[in-house]
Amino acid sequence: MIRVGVLGARGRMGATVVNAVQAAPDLKVVAAIDSGDSRDGLAEAEVVVDFTHPDAVLDNVKYAVEHGIHAVVGTTGFTEERLSAVREWLAAKPGVGVLVAPNFALGAVLAMRFAQQAARFYESVEIIELHHNRKADAPSGTAEHTARLVAQARRDAGRKPGTDATTKELDGARGAVVDDVRVHSVRLPGLIAHEEILFGADGETLTIRHDSMDRASFMPGVLLGVREVVRRPGLTVGLENVLDL
Numbered sequence: 001m002i003r004v005g006v007l008g009a010r011g012r013m014g015a016t017v018v019n020a021v022q023a024a025p026d027l028k029v030v031a032a033i034d035s036g037d038s039r040d041g042l043a044e045a046e047v048v049v050d051f052t053h054p055d056a057v058l059d060n061v062k063y064a065v066e067h068g069i070h071a072v073v074g075t076t077g078f079t080e081e082r083l084s085a086v087r088e089w090l091a092a093k094p095g096v097g098v099l100v101a102p103n104f105a106l107g108a109v110l111a112m113r114f115a116q117q118a119a120r121f122y123e124s125v126e127i128i129e130l131h132h133n134r135k136a137d138a139p140s141g142t143a144e145h146t147a148r149l150v151a152q153a154r155r156d157a158g159r160k161p162g163t164d165a166t167t168k169e170l171d172g173a174r175g176a177v178v179d180d181v182r183v184h185s186v187r188l189p190g191l192i193a194h195e196e197i198l199f200g201a202d203g204e205t206l207t208i209r210h211d212s213m214d215r216a217s218f219m220p221g222v223l224l225g226v227r228e229v230v231r232r233p234g235l236t237v238g239l240e241n242v243l244d245l
């Protein structure tokens with residue numbers, strides 16, 4: 001039995017994680033903590049799962065590492081600077097593992113991998129992410145991660161960012177720029193989590209699309225992360241490294 005504490009336990013993802021962990025024969029929920037609750041309840045936990053808020057997550061990860069608790073983190077907002085801070089805390093706690101994944105859905109991880117593969121062949125690329133209207137951040141962590149992966153793949157292939165002829169635009173009409181890749185965010189009730197990576201070249205386009213229609217889509221990845229993080233000391237970024245894609 002792996003003893004699991006869930007942070008953000010009353011949220012959309014956290015509540016789903018509590019149910020999924022409870023239903024797993026080899027895992028046990030020992031703490032379900034939300035904002036306003038004390039983290040003392042994590043004393044029994046071997047692994048924490050964090051789905052809270054970008055403003056809260058870093059402090060939670062620091063707490064977990066300092067208390068020798070492994071962490072599986074789905075909350076967004078991880079910059080290179082934040083990841084470096086986590087690496088520093090982990091250096092003082094060898095044996096502790098932290099897995100940070102911008103997206104735990106298998107299809108989203110595959111879409112990112114396929115986009116990396118396509119990137120070196122196409123002149124231009126743009127990303128559209130579509131989410132429910134209760135989402136706190138824009139662009140999504142997944143879109144930002146995808147943009148950086150695609151941009152790196154393009155650089156590795158010696159490609160320059162695609163160009164267009166826009167000379168007049170309303171602010172925001174062409175989206176945000178992440179590592180030279182345009183990212184467009186849509187927020188609508190009814191949506192859950194969706195991403196399109198669009199590639200264009202003379203006379204053709206390629207669209208890679210992933211849809212999470214239910215938060216159940218994230219659960220196999222989260223549970224895999226809980227089982228794996230206990231034997232992966234240090235920082236792992238991205239579920240692709242756990243899935244060995």
Ligand SMILES: NC(=O)C1=CN([C@@H]2O[C@H](COP(=O)(O)OP(=O)(O)OC[C@H]3O[C@@H](n4cnc5c(N)ncnc54)[C@H](OP(=O)(O)O)[C@@H]3O)[C@@H](O)[C@H]2O)C=CC1
Pocket residue numbers: 007008009010011012013014033034035036051052053054056057060073074075076077101102103104105141218
């Ligand atoms: N990696 C992935 O696969 C996925 C990542 N996410 C990410 O997970 C995060 C949460 O998303 P979602 O569940 O939709 O958000 P919700 O707002 O539904 O849930 C977040 C919960 O965390 C609580 N919370 C805030 N601060 C703390 C804290 N310091 N300690 C404990 N609990 C806290 C909130 O309480 P209160 O409302 O009172 O502030 C709320 O109940 C987001 O960053 C989202 O982008 C989402 C889906 C998949």
Ligand SMILES: O=C(O)C1=N[C@H](C(=O)O)C[C@H](O)C1
Pocket residue numbers: 076102103131135136139140141142143192193194
């Ligand atoms: O807030 C969400 O819902 C999601 N957040 C993550 C992100 O920002 O990429 C993962 C998924 O897109 C759902």
